[in-house]
Amino acid sequence: MRYQLTVRLLQKIAALIVVATVALHGDSPSKAADNADLPRSPNIIVILADDLGYGDLHCYGQQRIQTPRLDRLAAEGVRFTDCYAGCTVCAPSRCTLMTGLHTGHCRIRGNAQVPLEANDVTVAEVLKTAGYATGIIGKWGLGEAGTSGAPNEQGFDHWFGYLSQHHAHNYYPDFLWRNRDKEPVVGNVVRDGVASERAVYSQDLFVREAITFLDRQQAHPFFLYLAFTSPHANNEAGKQGMEVPSDAPYTNESWPQPQKNHAAMITRLDRDIGIVLDHLQDLGIADKTIVLFSSDNGPHKEGGADPNFFHSSGPLRGIKRDLYEGGIRVPGIAKWPGQIAAGSTSDLPWAFWDVLPTLAEIAQVQPPAGLDGISILPTLVGPPRAGHTQQHHDYLYWEFHERGFQQAIRTGNWKGIRSGMSTPIALYDLASDIAETRNVADANPQVAAKLTALIDSARTESPDWPLPAGAQPSKH
Numbered sequence: 001m002r003y004q005l006t007v008r009l010l011q012k013i014a015a016l017i018v019v020a021t022v023a024l025h026g027d028s029p030s031k032a033a034d035n036a037d038l039p040r041s042p043n044i045i046v047i048l049a050d051d052l053g054y055g056d057l058h059c060y061g062q063q064r065i066q067t068p069r070l071d072r073l074a075a076e077g078v079r080f081t082d083c084y085a086g087c088t089v090c091a092p093s094r095c096t097l098m099t100g101l102h103t104g105h106c107r108i109r110g111n112a113q114v115p116l117e118a119n120d121v122t123v124a125e126v127l128k129t130a131g132y133a134t135g136i137i138g139k140w141g142l143g144e145a146g147t148s149g150a151p152n153e154q155g156f157d158h159w160f161g162y163l164s165q166h167h168a169h170n171y172y173p174d175f176l177w178r179n180r181d182k183e184p185v186v187g188n189v190v191r192d193g194v195a196s197e198r199a200v201y202s203q204d205l206f207v208r209e210a211i212t213f214l215d216r217q218q219a220h221p222f223f224l225y226l227a228f229t230s231p232h233a234n235n236e237a238g239k240q241g242m243e244v245p246s247d248a249p250y251t252n253e254s255w256p257q258p259q260k261n262h263a264a265m266i267t268r269l270d271r272d273i274g275i276v277l278d279h280l281q282d283l284g285i286a287d288k289t290i291v292l293f294s295s296d297n298g299p300h301k302e303g304g305a306d307p308n309f310f311h312s313s314g315p316l317r318g319i320k321r322d323l324y325e326g327g328i329r330v331p332g333i334a335k336w337p338g339q340i341a342a343g344s345t346s347d348l349p350w351a352f353w354d355v356l357p358t359l360a361e362i363a364q365v366q367p368p369a370g371l372d373g374i375s376i377l378p379t380l381v382g383p384p385r386a387g388h389t390q391q392h393h394d395y396l397y398w399e400f401h402e403r404g405f406q407q408a409i410r411t412g413n414w415k416g417i418r419s420g421m422s423t424p425i426a427l428y429d430l431a432s433d434i435a436e437t438r439n440v441a442d443a444n445p446q447v448a449a450k451l452t453a454l455i456d457s458a459r460t461e462s463p464d465w466p467l468p469a470g471a472q473p474s475k476h
Contacts, residue, residue: 027212038339038385041130041221043289044359047273048097048170048225048230050090050139054329055309055314056266064310066249066261069227073293074333078380081331084410085297086352086398088321090165091141093296093352094227098122098142098154100356100371103399104459108142110401111165112462115149116142118312119370123356125156127223131364133157135217137209141165145180152179160209162202162229169234171243172198174266176205182309193236201245203230207272210281218283223359226276231265233303241303244268246281286409290336290362292355298327317436323398323408324436339381348379351396361386372397395459404466409455416451421467426451 015089039168057067059074086096095101095108095245099120103109107120119313124134131340135158143149144163151159151228160178161169172188172195187199191290217224242261249267250260273293280286299305299312302318307319332350334340360367361375374393378386392460395411409416413431418424425439427448441448461467 005262012339015343025222028279033398037380038362039279039288039362041132042336042339042435043217043285044127044222044223044362045291046097046223046225046228046355047276047293047295047333048094048138048199049230049269049295050294051225051297051300051308051320052231052266052283052321052331053312053314054316054326054331056299056310058230059333062310066269067265068269069277070293071332072334073277073291075271075336076337077333077335077340078346080332080334081345081347081445082349083294083330084349084396084398085295085330086295087398088323088327089402090296091137094139094141097355098124099351100353100367100373102351102353102372102397102458103279104397105372105462106353108123108391108397108463109465109471112464113144113164115144115147116154118148118153120149120154123359124151124225126155126356126360126365126367127363128155130365131221132221133217133220134225135213135222136225137161137206137213137380138225138229139165139168139229140227141179145177148179156225158213161206161227164332166193168229169193169232169236169241170195171202171229171234172200172429178203179264186328190222200314203228203268203272207275214276214279214283214285218285229273230269231262232304233300233305235302237303239304240380242305243303255309256306257311259306262305263310287337290334290339293331293333294352295330298322298330310467315434319398321402322398323406323432325364325415326432328398328408334380336380339384339385343468346379347388348438349393349396350374350375350376350379351393365472389395395454395458397455399459401465407455407459409451410452411454414447415449416448416455418452418455421456424448425455427451 037404038047057070089111091111092103092109099106107116108114110328131268134156136156138161140163170193173188175182175184185200188195189197196200221364234243237356242258244261244265247260247264248454250263256412282287298320299307301307313326316326318326354376355376357367357373361377374391378390395409398408407418415430416425426439428436
């Protein structure tokens with residue numbers, strides 16, 4: 001075991017030496033030399049919501065829930081219509097975000113407690129080679145304390161929040177992690193995952209911690225991964241799982257109480273993001289900071305929440321734990337003053353595994369080899385300023401290991417979904433059927449065969465995520 005860990009550590013060191021060498025010498029296929037007119041080493045903030053649906057923001061069509069700050073963020077930057085999470089549940093989605101690999105190749109492909117290993121290279125480690133201070137605040141889910149997957153072992157200088165996604169269900173925890181130590185949250189008393197005494201709301205602590213991080217790091221480039229847990233439910237609390245200090249501004253609505261709380265959680269999240277954005281302005285660093293916002297998967301129906309009540313998936317079919325669009329297509333907003341055109345909209349299909357190579361190009365360092373992601377910098381700032389045209393994916397791929405084994409793939413406007421490797425693929429034309437209501441595989445056999453071949457070849461085997469017994473790729 002010790003020998004294996006040493007080998008993995010040496011592999012990671014070797015990978016980072018390559019990245020660092022490129023950072024020093026500028027010999028990079030990430031087009032660093034070509035985008036010399038872009039600001040060097042901008043600050044980077046990635047903000048992630050938890051279980052926020054494609055239709056939960058006003059700028060994506062929401063009519064009942066107030067989200068003025070995120071709407072303003074979209075008005076000041078670019079709003080993506082075809083942004084995809086890494087998976088339809090938490091941990092694998094966040095793994096793709098951190099590593100640049102989709103769920104057919106990444107380490108963590110489900111919500112079981114499998115940690116990142118020493119030879120996995122994260123976006124934080126890549127940005128550190130460019131001189132960035134790195135911090136994560138909120139929810140991690142990619143490795144417990146004492147494992148190789150803990151944030152401080154994966155390139156983050158500063159860490160505060162929940163290690164486990166199960167611990168993160170509770171909005172009134174009696175402790176949180178600060179780097180490698182447990183930090184008590186005074187006043188909260190927890191029994192069986194639910195607080196019996198509630199004094200401190202964890203999201204308030206995350207905002208306070210983010211402000212402190214910005215104050216400390218404002219003088220030099222930083223990368224902050226701010227991973228809120230709103231509006232995820234506390235599953236252990238049953239129908240009272242939408243935990244929020246107040247249901248304002250929806251107190252007087254004639255809605256079921258869980259829906260008031262759900263809406264209040266989203267509006268409070270919106271407010272908290274506004275506090276962070278305002279502090280960037282107060283510090284005078286907003287103009288040299290790129291902010292990227294998204295959600296880890298589609299909307300949930302836990303804790304009393306009803307995704308149909310607010311049309312949280314918008315025009316899309318499905319919710320969290322589905323590989324239909326509603327489970328994986330999510331809001332995607334980016335702002336970079338003076339670089340990203342304000343009020344713009346893009347229909348570029350991209351996914352979480354594109355974040356690492358994109359941020360690497362922004363930082364002008366080379367990402368690790370063999371990634372599934374591509375840089376979307378040309379779409380963010382325009383091809384002339386990026387120094388190259390936008391590359392497009394041959395396909396986007398997802399797999400899901402709960403409820404049996406499911407796969408999904410998108411190439412162009414064609415979307416394929418398969419439950420079990422021996423079943424025929426269901427085919428949808430997203431250009432004319434964004435709600436995925438019509439399976440057109442029989443009418444398009446050549447397209448169905450092409451997507452079947454792609455979906456069969458898109459993954460590698462994983463000892464932690466084996467295929468169900470007897471599963472074989474379909475014939476094509």
